Amino acid sequence: ALIAILPGDGIGPEVTAEARRVLEAIDPAFGFETEPVGGAAYLEYGQPLPPQALELAKRADAVLFGAVGDPQFDALARPFRPEAAILGLRKELGLFANLRPAKLFPGLEDASALKREVAESIDLVIVRELTGDVYFGEKGQRTTADGEREGYDLMSYTEGEVRRIARVGFETAMTRGRKLCSVDKANVLETSQLWRDVVIGVAADFPEVELTHMYVDNAAMQLVRNPGAFDVIVTGNLFGDILSDQASMCAGSIGMLPSAALNGSGKGMYEPIHGSAPDIAGEAKANPCAAILSAAMLLRHSLGRGDDADRIEAAVADALRDGARTADLGGSLSTGAMGDAILSKLG
């Protein structure tokens, strides 16, 4: 299998290097190709998502992505900023389903700001729609009739877009606790009203799943108050962006959590949910766990190797149980030493 590695900016190259070592240990026959994206690609080629990176992502069996972004590029026009790489890859590869598991690893109870018993109860997956919503609608700045500047972005979802992400939500719930909570703002938004109606329609095909609906403000509250009550959450692109980052923090360090972005046919892009962390880039301090766990998701969802994914996840848990900790977890291991600790558990 060919795995594309798009390391990106900041700590991206450091953490994907460890994930690659783990993948090599799993199967020496894997092939790897690497291309710069984000700010790194802008500096080299004048654009954040050069054609050869996109071509590689399309050709590969799966994509391992690091992180993009650096404040030095904030003043560029939107299509030249590092974020355009990730938004472009999602759109071009049709990666409409973002899976973001959040769960506390044993031993990391102190890393969460939540009380121990609350943090321990978290074991949920957020299924976030990734190629629609206000992210990809018509947007711009214009002058109003009164001569004022105005910024605008159109939020929208079609029936078909909602139906396919709802199915992923229900299917994910079927592999877990069979509870699905659909999050919207149907008391205010027509986009949400359509969302809710379509989700209710899809529910007919999944009679074993218990479906509930929650307004996004209430969901943000319940994720703090009683996160253990959630099994699977399905929501739109914007609400999913906010809630998944919130949930990840409830579960402890953002350095621990992976994500998958999938299209309908097994192609996927896998990335840590953390950013490029320019402040610690190049210092070998970054936690590689999220990237390594993203590699595990890659094996499970794109290469049909669930057993190998289980092995990696167990190795991460074992290493943590033995006390392996990078700085974000209160320890002092370097990125590479944390990788070593996990590799040694892989056996």
Place this chain on the structure above:
Amino acid sequence: ALIAILPGDGIGPEVTAEARRVLEAIDPAFGFETEPVGGAAYLEYGQPLPPQALELAKRADAVLFGAVGDPQFDALARPFRPEAAILGLRKELGLFANLRPAKLFPGLEDASALKREVAESIDLVIVRELTGDVYFGEKGQRTTADGEREGYDLMSYTEGEVRRIARVGFETAMTRGRKLCSVDKANVLETSQLWRDVVIGVAADFPEVELTHMYVDNAAMQLVRNPGAFDVIVTGNLFGDILSDQASMCAGSIGMLPSAALNGSGKGMYEPIHGSAPDIAGEAKANPCAAILSAAMLLRHSLGRGDDADRIEAAVADALRDGARTADLGGSLSTGAMGDAILSKLG
């Protein structure tokens, strides 16, 4: 002064009754008039915001609002749902600035899901824009060229809308810790890009305030990880809805937190941030503290009686210190008995 009371649905009438008793104790000369809104008004007059309620709200010096909403009305067309009352009042009275303080009262450390030291550190105000954004843009459902149903809502802000809420943010920061964090999603949204540019412009008039910018997903994370780092947050209507509910939960029970919705000239509507809680309505179990603290904000912001507001806030803190607790706080006092406990501290 004439105070309009709009009790609304569920526990709204119970909690506003206690707030009224407190206001009467502060000044027997206050006048009160009451009108139904929300589901209660729909049942009586066929509309959630009848003309006489709106007229009263306009005529009064300030408005004390309870809560609206009941699932029995969810299937009605949007203009007939209880929420239309609150959205209509905000728009008609021009209440563009929503102040939502979040702070843990001493003695309630156990009520927060956050670790004690994290919860204790919270003392922030969210300044939420309340009459623009995707809440009030063009919205509807339509059929796409492919014959699919589509829901849409236009998100937008004009320069002038951002400028006036930014000023409230900076002014609020000047009365507190002089730190303002503006929350947006400028890496994706043009509305946010305009927001950020305008906030930076307004900053020139407030050189003593330290201004920072944060993406909304990161803000949701930091509100869990290190909420004590925030002083004042200024943000748009939608992000403010989500973040203020999240922050309130970090600070403990949602039964404790008040809010103010202000226009540019002292007129304001004051309401607990909790909802109508139909499940406990009529059982005299609701916590009246949020409504009573909303009455304190009313005195401070609309009637220029900051000293009386301070007295009420001290009385609530005193009652809690003495162990007065409703069910949501782990106690057994009824709504009225909690009101009594606070009144007795007012002296």
